[in-house]
Amino acid sequence: MRATAVRRTALAACAVSLALLATACGGSSDSDAGDGKNDKGGATSGSSSAPKASAEALSAAELEAASLAQGDVEGHKVAKAGPDDEVPADGLKADKEACLPVVHAMFGVAADGSKATTKRKVVTDPAKGAKKSIEDLTDGEGEAALEAAFDLTSTFVALNSYEGTAGADAYAAVKKAAAECAGGFTATVAGDEQKVVSITEEKVTGGDEAAAWTVTAEEDGAKAPFKLVALRKEGTVATFFSFNLAAGRDGGAKFTVPTEVVAAQAKKLG
Template identity: 80%
Template sequence: MRATAVRRTALAACAVSLALLATACGGSSDAGTDTGGGKNDTGASTSGSGSAPKDSGTEALSAAELETASLKQGDVEGHKIAEAGPDDEVPADGVKADKAACLPVVHAMYGVAEAGSQATSKRKVITDPKAGAKKSLEDMTDGEAEGALKAAFDLTSTFVALNAYDGTAGQDTFAALKKAAAECAGGFTATVAGAPQKIVSITEEKVTGGDEAAAWTLVQDDEGAKAPFKLVALRKEGTVATLLSFNLAAGGDGGAKFTVPTEVVAAQAKKLG
């Protein structure tokens, strides 16, 4: 690749990074991935198999309490956190799935509340870009410019949605999502705001947090180009949190190097209590 072309591409990547950061304002926790099941550091059970006993007496958090349980700037070291805005909202009637059984997965991906939600809170979390070389692009070699390009795209963005439910609605919502992810492992097509999105596979991963937790890798195919997403669900009493993450640099390799953002998951689990 010619030096000028590389530098222009690197500049474009930086512009993308800055645009993402513009949507987010300006203590790390222990990782939340689980390699063998059991309990997390707060004593909460994992969700890899089975489910928690039903608790019909759960009372939904108020809107103010849900805000307190939501991530804020400074909660996750090395990340920028901001409230989601109107442009991030996807109405329930704006999402569809060619297989009805897969709809809970689509709802979780876009933070759409299930029936019975009493309050909702949403956040956007993005990793801070790594400090780059102080050398200007014009002074970089082709290899250095390509490295700058890769670094500019190596950002993980996570959309977090919290929904508060009464009674057993939170447990039912969590169970419905797990069932949908299992039944739709072979893929499905979602339609979001009129645009089709083809999910070709859903693979379960291990994660801990709250009373129940589950995680998956979803692979999207866009005309042959594959992009992985990480979807995590946490439940604490009647509150269900869903986290959808993607990384601009992940793609052609199937996303093997793109992992669940455990620091974000752990921070949200901690705030849920």
């Protein structure tokens, strides 16, 4: 398979799959501070019937220590997110005001009242393949190598700590928005309009309460699935927004909620 053909296919796949998360292919470095303090354990489940309880916000140092680090998720690379990986709150809009908490959750933007924030990028390690040069691959080998190269899940993880019941309120706002906007809406991300055609609920467990969804975006007739998870542990709310380049090309049959990333983060939160 010619190297130029591989590169062309790669670019086409990237254009579809990164419609909503254009910045996530980039940089690494830097994030907010933190150093963490875990509370008593007991990850529980999914829906959201946990009673509201007043919580003490983790400090920046405590939140940093409770955030994912390299080695916390087997088979994944973890790095602090940098400015190139983020879209600021004023760069995010929705044509339906009720849907804005979902857009904010996708990009790790804190709700009002957040006391500290950390952000991470977590990417699956590429499968180890044959060490042939791209120019030496046959058509079949080239297609298989391309498929493997794009079958990587990248997850943007944000932790935000809140005082009192603000964390429970922030989590509830994301759940409410996902339900109200299940039929779709249009988001504006850094000036570019992106159409979300559906939000469907998935299963996930962890923390005091957790919920997950498949967010399906569409551009020029091509659909791309993304996974969104919101998890609350006492006054800390974690959001996870994931995409998979191969899923953007094949309709998402192999793309699932990154439960190992969610479980690792839930464990560090206590």
